[in-house]
Amino acid sequence: MNAYKLAVVGGDGIGPDVTRAALAGVHAAAARCGFSIEATDFDLGAERYLRTGVVLEEETVSALREHDAILLGAVGDPRVAPGILERGLIVALRVAFAQSVNIRPVRLYPGVESPVRGVTAQNCDLVVIRENTEGLYTGGGSLSHAGTEHAVALQNSITTAAATAETVEFAFQLAQARRGRLTLCHKTNILLHAGGLWQDTVDQIGQRYPQVEHDYVHADAMCQHLPLDPGRFDVVVTDNLFGDIISDLGATVQGGLGLAAGANYNPRGTAPSMYEPVHGSAPDIAGKGWANPAAAALSAAMCLAGLGERTAALILEAAVASVLAELPSLAGPDMGRSTEELGELIADRVSSIE
Numbered sequence: 001m002n003a004y005k006l007a008v009v010g011g012d013g014i015g016p017d018v019t020r021a022a023l024a025g026v027h028a029a030a031a032r033c034g035f036s037i038e039a040t041d042f043d044l045g046a047e048r049y050l051r052t053g054v055v056l057e058e059e060t061v062s063a064l065r066e067h068d069a070i071l072l073g074a075v076g077d078p079r080v081a082p083g084i085l086e087r088g089l090i091v092a093l094r095v096a097f098a099q100s101v102n103i104r105p106v107r108l109y110p111g112v113e114s115p116v117r118g119v120t121a122q123n124c125d126l127v128v129i130r131e132n133t134e135g136l137y138t139g140g141g142s143l144s145h146a147g148t149e150h151a152v153a154l155q156n157s158i159t160t161a162a163a164t165a166e167t168v169e170f171a172f173q174l175a176q177a178r179r180g181r182l183t184l185c186h187k188t189n190i191l192l193h194a195g196g197l198w199q200d201t202v203d204q205i206g207q208r209y210p211q212v213e214h215d216y217v218h219a220d221a222m223c224q225h226l227p228l229d230p231g232r233f234d235v236v237v238t239d240n241l242f243g244d245i246i247s248d249l250g251a252t253v254q255g256g257l258g259l260a261a262g263a264n265y266n267p268r269g270t271a272p273s274m275y276e277p278v279h280g281s282a283p284d285i286a287g288k289g290w291a292n293p294a295a296a297a298l299s300a301a302m303c304l305a306g307l308g309e310r311t312a313a314l315i316l317e318a319a320v321a322s323v324l325a326e327l328p329s330l331a332g333p334d335m336g337r338s339t340e341e342l343g344e345l346i347a348d349r350v351s352s353i354e
């Protein structure tokens with residue numbers, strides 16, 4: 001029997017609740033498909049930071065590295081200055097584990113209503129591939145003359161040929177396995193240097209994928225095309241910041257942040273990949289039991305696929321989709337069931353679905 005070691009970082013706010021619900025589905029899928037999951041909780045996030053002053057130390061990174069995959073809820077807490085947890089934990093792990101590609105499917109499941117008129121399950125099925133370790137997220141820069149009217153902030157953006165090529169190659173492979181269409185999303189009309197490198201990379205790698213058509217859309221124009229005409233996209237490849245922004249837009253199109261899954265993927269398999277919903281810790285609803293665990297459960301399904309358990313992944317995804325189709329509302333108290341109850345329902349559905 002295959003056995004997998006899964007590191008679980010619930011994190012902050014709604015993170016632990018949605019992760020627990022997702023894990024219920026994972027354990028049910030393991031039982032049904034005949035493999036075992038050994039899940040180990042890692043105490044990371046705001047509480048630990050406030051208690052110890054430590055966000056992430058080398059020892060924990062080494063311990064996480066020993067696992068086959070990481071399941072993450074979310075981090076971020078109003079009591080902690082912005083960036084300390086988000087950069088110190090999530091961005092740090094993406095870099096430490098060479099999770100160079102962020103995979104964010106935008107799919108409207110049958111029976112789920114998009115808030116955007118005209119978007120249907122037939123015309124909304126695309127994947128955003130986001131470069132995950134560079135761009136403006138590298139964090140370099142400075143603030144000089146802070147607190148004066150002469151303050152100067154510099155925020156560096158880095159685009160390397162190597163990371164761009166790795167992301168673009170992954171996107172072409174995915175497009176080839178899907179509907180054979182790839183769209184580069186950037187801002188080549190203003191960000192000439194970085195944009196030029198992205199476009200050249202797509203043109204060059206594209207020559208090796210003659211079956212994949214590729215085109216280009218500016219990031220600002222994407223904010224119109226994605227909600228109004230999602231059907232024109234198959235795989236969208238983009239840089240770190242644009243990917244962050246357009247995948248929240250994609251989340252809205254597919255029914256809300258509570259439904260949008262993601263993977264921080266190491267394409268070379270040199271370290272564990274990390275699976276997390278697109279949403280954050282949602283402090284506005286934390287502790288209320290209203291968070292939709294679908295995004296976390298769909299991320300867990302991506303995790304199972306990443307581990308090579310494709311049947312289990314498809315069953316978990318189908319179970320989530322079937323539960324979503326029955327919900328009177330996709331978020332808030334009108335959902336009719338708590339986060340925990342939805343986790344149980346998903347797990348039951350995993351065991352019973354045909």
Ligand code: NAI
Binds near residue numbers: 083
């Ligand atoms: P958010 O994604 O946490 O929440 C945005 C809105 O969506 C809120 O109104 C929230 O209630 C709603 N929402 C999010 N997830 C939901 C779910 N599962 N079910 C129902 N409604 C849901 O973004 P926000 O408020 O900008 O950030 C909150 C904190 O999370 C911040 O500290 C931020 O830095 C952090 N964050 C962390 C991320 C991560 O851990 N990967 C990603 C995004 C934000």
Ligand code: MG
Binds near residue numbers: 244245278
């Ligand atoms: Mg985001």
